[in-house]
Amino acid sequence: MSGFETKVPQTNAFQTHVVDNQPPEFAPRDLWATDPALxxxxxxxxxxxxxxxxxxxxxxxxxxxxxxxxxxxxxxxxxxxxxxxxxxxxxxxxxxxxxxxxxxxxxxxxxxxxxxxxxxxxxxxxxxxxxxxxxxxxxxxxxxxxxxxxxxxxxxxxxxxxxxxxxxxxxxxxxxxxxxxxxxxxxxxxxxxxxxxxxxxxxxxxxxxxxxxxxxxxxxxxxxxxxxxxxxxxxxxxxxxxxxxxxxxxxxxxxxxxxxxxxxxxxxxxxxxxxxxxxxxxxxxxxxxxxxxRGIATILEMVMLTRLDCMLGSAAEMRMALAQALHHCRHRKVFGKLLIDQPLMRNVLADLAIESEAALALSMRVARAVDAAPHDPAEAAFARIATAVGKYWVCKRAPAFVNEAQECLGGAGYVEESILPRLYRQAPLNSIWEGSGNIQCLDVLRALSREPETGQALLAELDGAHGLHRALDDTAASLRVSFADAKNAETGARLLVEHLALALQAAVLLRAGSPAADAFCRSRLGGEHGLALGTLPMDADFAAIVGRAHAG
Ligand SMILES: Cc1cc2nc3c(=O)[nH]c(=O)nc-3n(C[C@H](O)[C@H](O)[C@H](O)COP(=O)(O)OP(=O)(O)OC[C@H]3O[C@@H](n4cnc5c(N)ncnc54)[C@H](O)[C@@H]3O)c2cc1C
The missing domain is CATH 2.40.110.20 (Butyryl-CoA Dehydrogenase, subunit A; domain 2)
Structure with a gap:
């Protein structure tokens, strides 16, 4: 018998490697219990x-x-x-x-x-x-x-x-x-x-x-x-x-x-x-x-509600993408440390978490306005305009968000079994149907010029958070000025609506006392942010933000 033959393994002849450093299955996962923001x-x-x-x-x-x-x-x-x-x-x-x-x-x-x-x-x-x-x-x-x-x-x-x-x-x-x-x-x-x-x-x-x-x-x-x-x-x-x-x-x-x-x-x-x-x-x-x-006026009542569901849907896509990213990063080690503990990945995850929470918070605030609308004219006015503002912005954010969450999983995020490719294909849809982005922005201008109570309802919402954050106070002051000639500002409508959406999201998060609020205001309103996600200021409270997103 030659020495070469004695080295052939006698057991587990077909086992080439140990499967290691992979996360457990995502499901079952209680989507209510694990979501404190919801x-x-x-x-x-x-x-x-x-x-x-x-x-x-x-x-x-x-x-x-x-x-x-x-x-x-x-x-x-x-x-x-x-x-x-x-x-x-x-x-x-x-x-x-x-x-x-x-x-x-x-x-x-x-x-x-x-x-x-x-x-x-x-x-x-x-x-x-x-x-x-x-x-x-x-x-x-x-x-x-x-x-x-x-x-x-x-x-x-x-x-x-x-x-x-x-x-x-x-x-x-x-x-x-x-x-x-x-x-x-x-x-x-x-x-x-x-x-x-x-x-x-x-x-x-x-x-x-x-x-x-x-x-x-x-x-x-x-x-x-x-x-x-x-x-x-x-x-x-x-x-x-x-x-x-x-x-x-x-x-x-x-x-x-x-x-x-x-x-x-x-x-x-x-x-x-x-x-x-x-x-x-x-x-x-x-x-x-x-x-x-009266066909358009009649069906508009339906469209108002489907547009709210577009917001909720895009917020949901973000939440699932974030949950998948967090799940992976809590279990995957890279360069000797869990991904969730790598400082740069924490910035990405925290930025995703505040975007996700802001999308949800605004959507649920609009849902409350829909609840109250039949007996409260101010809430009816708020629902009327905030639906268009939120439909534009929340839906617009989803595709880039899902891609960023996908990247947190590395190659696994590009594979169907992870659900992320499916979410990625779904993500652009909410901003297209039920009135595409520009249509929402034009609708905001129409509401501001023809239904002045809608603009007042928006400003009242921002006033409710006055003094809670400097960046929001500054944004609210400049929005007040923009309102004056909003009806003539078709070319600039997207920027106006984006600022409105960010200010509303900030107001809801601040009044809720969310741990995400300060980083949201500094990054989205105060200019302390890059064009990509994962660019929060270095002294943001990453532990609190990321911890809250995967609690439960
Ligand atoms: C998967 C899917 C399912 C759908 N299901 C349904 C359904 O069940 N029922 C239904 O009725 N519809 C449905 N739609 C249609 C959808 O609502 C429309 O595609 C959408 O409203 C846009 O209309 P359009 O495709 O004719 O585009 P257009 O009206 O041609 O608009 C093209 C682009 O121009 C922009 N635009 C339009 N007017 C202006 C303007 N004045 N200034 C600047 N920009 C402007 C729009 O925002 C849009 O981005 C579905 C669409 C998709 C993709």
Missing amino acids: REAVAREGGAAFADRLAVYGALAGDELYRLSFDAHRDKPRLRTHDRFGHRIDTVEFHPHYHRILQAALEHGVAGLSWSEEVPGSHVARGALSYLHHQVEPGTSCPLTMTHAAVPVLRHAPALREWADKVAASQYDPRDVPIAQKAGVTLGMGMTEKQGGSDVRANATIATPLSEAGEYSLVGHKWFFSAPMCDGFLVLAQAPGGLSCFLMPRRLPDGAKNAFQLMRLKDKLGDWSNASSEVEFVGARAYRIGDEG
Whole structure:
């Protein structure tokens, strides 16, 4: 026997190395218990009575729903225009996990809570549910938010009461049958056409009256029509009296398929679990809501709420990306030390943490204003303008944020199993749909010039934090000057809205006494920051900020 042969290992012949220095699985992770900033925001904004239910959903979302979400995304929805015999069916098939996730969300009130329990704090609590849900499965957030937001519009038509009631019922019934046979319903929205989305006045779909009772026939198309398996859709079309809002059911009361056809599904950058279609109306039956010619004003109530959910959604994407970065850095050693203890990485993580908390804090503050709006004109004015301000800024921040969090994981952050690639593909969407960035900024200018009470509400919010931080006081003073000619400042609208958003975020964080507030004000308002994240001033309280972000 040669000496060479005796060196061959006799056991574990196929083990090439020891797997070491890798973090444990992320899930199960209780998304409520591990998020002090969320728990505090819910309590601060009036949703404390719902804490138990949020705790249940936070645990479910961070365990079962998180695990199921991977397949729901990998296996994209498929359009089936015809059955095997050639009948037109216009159906979209989803992965079974998509249905389970949607069912869980609906049953826990992600779409219906604010309508089933119209008590103070229910919009804040539903917003928090939506935030928890969106962290793990943003695709289903699309039908959830549209279903939630349709209710105030549906309530304008007493004949459609059943639809609003069945949203409040918080049940999932995916069967393609008339709503009289269903325990719960979902709703979508059709505004965007090929020739124009931002400018919906360019809509060309024609609505022809069929009866005195407000029934119409629709002929035309929609270029983007998401979640096309919803039971009904709020649609804009040109009636004889101008652009009007309609409810178009999927199934007619007699069980017949309504006359619209799904032409194809969009091949999207992200949002893969959710289907977005192109649709043509070939004499589809629809019921008018509100007066003819008042379509934009009518549907705006829905859009206000979906825009708030865009903010909450982008804040949720940031939170999940941050949680993943923190999880990795707490377990990964590099150059002999955990990443979370490396000074430069602490700066990155702390900068991400304050951005994430600021996004959440402003979103929840707006949710409180929505709660109070029906009986408090000042809060209604605040909700009106702060939704546009926040939708612009919070959504704008998400893509760069997710990329930075991804980088904290190194190569692992570029791999699907980490969830970060999915978040990265999702992140640009909230700033595009429901009115893209410029549209939000123009809307802020419009509100400032035509509804002066909205500007007053913003300034009152900043006044509430006066004296708490020099950088905020200075910003508030200069904003007061900018307001004077805001209506003529279209070219500079983005900068104005950015400053407004940062000032509002600072005010909320300062009044909340958040450990993130000082670093936020110094970096975002006081100029002590670079263009990239991870550039907080060197004497920031990194331990407190990072510790809070991964507490629990
Ligand atoms: C995945 C996905 C799903 C969608 N689902 C739906 C849906 O279910 N229902 C639905 O109705 N729509 C849906 N949309 C459409 C979406 O709401 C529109 O794409 C969006 O509102 C922008 O409209 P547009 O694409 O026609 O762009 P345009 O209106 O052509 O705008 C292009 C750009 O110009 C900017 N702009 C517009 N006007 C001005 C101006 N005056 N000054 C400066 N800049 C301006 C906009 O901000 C935007 O950045 C979806 C979109 C996506 C991507």
